[in-house]
Amino acid sequence: MYKYNHFIPLFMYGVKNxxxxxxxxxxxxxxxxxxLSPPRDHDPERSSIDLLNxxxxxxxxxxxxxxxxxxxxxxxxxxxxxxxxxxxxxxxxRNLETLLNFTGKIFYKYEGxxxxxxxxxNAAIPQAYYAAQEGVMEVATETGAGQWGTATALSASLxxxxxxxxxxxxxxxxxxxxxxxxxxxxxxxxxxxxxxxDYGRQILKKEPEHPGTLGIAISEAVQYTLDNNIxxxxxxxxxxxxxxxxxxxxxxxxxxxxEGEEPDVLIGCVGGGSNFSGFVFPFMxxxxxxxxxxxxxxxxxxxxxxxxxxxxxxGILPQLKMxxxxxxxxxxxxxxxxxxxxxxxxxxxxxxxxxxxxxDEVTEEKSMEAMQIFARTQGIVPxxxxxxxxxxxxxxxxxxxxxxxxxxxxxxxxxxxxxSIFGD
Amino acid sequence: MKLAxxxxxxxxxxxxxxxxxKRTLPLNYEYVELGIPTEHPYYDGPTVRKxxxxxxxxxxxxxxxxxxxxxRRTGKKVYALAYCNLFENDPDGFMSSMKDVGFxxxxxxxxxxxxxxxxxxxxSSVSSHELELIPFFNSTTPDAAINEILGLTSSWVYFGLQxxxxxxxxxxxxxxxxxxxxxxxxxxxxxxFGINSAxxxxxxxxxxxxxxxxxxxxxxxxxxxxxxxxxxxxxxLESETHG
Ligand SMILES: Cc1ncc(COP(=O)(O)O)c(C=O)c1O
Numbered sequence: 015m016y017k018y019n020h021f022i023p024l025f026m027y028g029v030k031n032x033x034x035x036x037x038x039x040x041x042x043x044x045x046x047x048x049x050l051s052p053p054r055d056h057d058p059e060r061s062s063i064d065l066l067n068x069x070x071x072x073x074x075x076x077x078x079x080x081x082x083x084x085x086x087x088x089x090x091x092x093x094x095x096x097x098x099x100x101x102x103x104x105x106x107x108r109n110l111e112t113l114l115n116f117t118g119k120i121f122y123k124y125e126g127x128x129x130x131x132x133x134x135x136n137a138a139i140p141q142a143y144y145a146a147q148e149g150v151m152e153v154a155t156e157t158g159a160g161q162w163g164t165a166t167a168l169s170a171s172l173x174x175x176x177x178x179x180x181x182x183x184x185x186x187x188x189x190x191x192x193x194x195x196x197x198x199x200x201x202x203x204x205x206x207x208x209x210x211x212d213y214g215r216q217i218l219k220k221e222p223e224h225p226g227t228l229g230i231a232i233s234e235a236v237q238y239t240l241d242n243n244i245x246x247x248x249x250x251x252x253x254x255x256x257x258x259x260x261x262x263x264x265x266x267x268x269x270x271x272x273e274g275e276e277p278d279v280l281i282g283c284v285g286g287g288s289n290f291s292g293f294v295f296p297f298m299x300x301x302x303x304x305x306x307x308x309x310x311x312x313x314x315x316x317x318x319x320x321x322x323x324x325x326x327x328x329g330i331l332p333q334l335k336m337x338x339x340x341x342x343x344x345x346x347x348x349x350x351x352x353x354x355x356x357x358x359x360x361x362x363x364x365x366x367x368x369x370x371x372x373x374d375e376v377t378e379e380k381s382m383e384a385m386q387i388f389a390r391t392q393g394i395v396p397x398x399x400x401x402x403x404x405x406x407x408x409x410x411x412x413x414x415x416x417x418x419x420x421x422x423x424x425x426x427x428x429x430x431x432x433x434s435i436f437g438d
Numbered sequence: 439m440k441l442a443x444x445x446x447x448x449x450x451x452x453x454x455x456x457x458x459x460k461r462t463l464p465l466n467y468e469y470v471e472l473g474i475p476t477e478h479p480y481y482d483g484p485t486v487r488k489x490x491x492x493x494x495x496x497x498x499x500x501x502x503x504x505x506x507x508x509x510r511r512t513g514k515k516v517y518a519l520a521y522c523n524l525f526e527n528d529p530d531g532f533m534s535s536m537k538d539v540g541f542x543x544x545x546x547x548x549x550x551x552x553x554x555x556x557x558x559x560x561x562s563s564v565s566s567h568e569l570e571l572i573p574f575f576n577s578t579t580p581d582a583a584i585n586e587i588l589g590l591t592s593s594w595v596y597f598g599l600q601x602x603x604x605x606x607x608x609x610x611x612x613x614x615x616x617x618x619x620x621x622x623x624x625x626x627x628x629x630x631f632g633i634n635s636a637x638x639x640x641x642x643x644x645x646x647x648x649x650x651x652x653x654x655x656x657x658x659x660x661x662x663x664x665x666x667x668x669x670x671x672x673x674x675l676e677s678e679t680h681g
Pocket of ligand 1: 087110132133134158159160161162249250251283284285286287289290352353397398401425427428
């Protein structure tokens, strides 16, 4: 319509935040091509599904098993979303296009623009809000990269409750600034394995310098939740988290519509699958291509198996059918802590397994290169996790077959607290 | 409202099973589901799961046949509730023995999940043996999969309320019901999994379900050989559904 419309800020069209932030989250479950295999109990004596009643806020548990396509976002959550920086911008990466001699268009949805610097706040706010509504005084969770812990700490404080964060030991050591910021936001952070739970103590006894894994940190957070009768917040993988993250894709859809654009391909990075699924699932009814980018060092797509597996290493939570490298898998200590998870969300796993969603795996070295390219062209230092998606997008645009296409990329976070990846 | 009773066959022992079943036969209810025991009853909660172990030890094909005939003489319909892992290598052989036993049909709780890729073959094997296939699905089954299985069958449908038997997580039942009713139209919907109190039955009846299926609720009284508790439970179910 207007040739230069990308230079005109949205407010000049009279577009307000509330026109872009959706009023409802989208839940893909009823629209999946095949039924999701339900969570499974694996302990003969007790029901780990039943135990969820003591682990999750009730409203979150309800949304875990819902078949409702659209879930109304409560007013107070919408208000907190706006305070946290939503809607996040959709920006055309013109400088990157030029650098790559790409004749198509590259857009990126920038989740790094939220106050805590990643998409994680999208799922932390509703869970902390529901927990506080239900009278819970404290929540617990795990964190790998530190982004989820940061989002949880702020969301808990915004809703007037405390937070305990089990941070994977390697990240705890690699990222002292993360610990600091979690504390500034009001969270209480400990390295996992820790001495706060039986499970952590058992591991430390065998291996005092254990690097920790997300699977272990989840186990500790859940155990601590049960021991202290508080509630646990889930950072990724679970259906309800994917539903909360749908705000990314729903906003992007609206923003693309305003731009008059239709994407040919959507690209994002995958740890547990929350930013990717939240970004692409609202587009599932179109025939847009989708590419999930993981770490070569944690090769879940090329080496993982689609099967029932544990979410947490200790096996307190029910099993899920997902693409997994095995719950005992100890990933190498790559910098992208958020990509070091052994599994991936069930709905995403199903769609990867069926071929609807394509995949890519990117080495740490290549992702660091992509971080620099993106910083020098677009001025944004992406999170190392997000840099995997950028590397995949760069490869995609360098492939001559893809000239002229419209590429939309989710940049899940900024990397300003991850700069030590380039050395001290 | 209709009532379906679930028993893992033959739990807790052959004699005790028969004794308890016989106590229910004079009551006013429509369907019996007999659980064929398996080593891995994946979607059952701990209560029903533990019944499978004992039932496996006590299982007898002849007794099953006698039991099914005894139930059918009362005019009630009787269905086998079986996990597909029992017959994945030989569906036709299994269906032919189920027909021979005298069942009206089958309920296969994992057909649309773990055996989704085999659903059409299994459904046609069931119907080629003149057995009814009762579509089983739950709240997370996508619309397209429900529509397809409805098209392959003509009987009542079984809606699994909770993610597993005998447990209760919070659910928005009215919204689940309206979605399922929209898809199922006039088909009779029997709801099961996690129903254990008069309050729940009243609620489900009010919402509009056509019937309920109950199993875990009376396992304990059978386990403890407590006939009185069992009878109280049965009278409650009968009066809440047919009163
Ligand atoms: C910035 C960022 N991106 C991506 C991820 C990966 O998680 P998910 O796949 O759930 O989005 C994380 C996880 O910590 C993260 O911090």
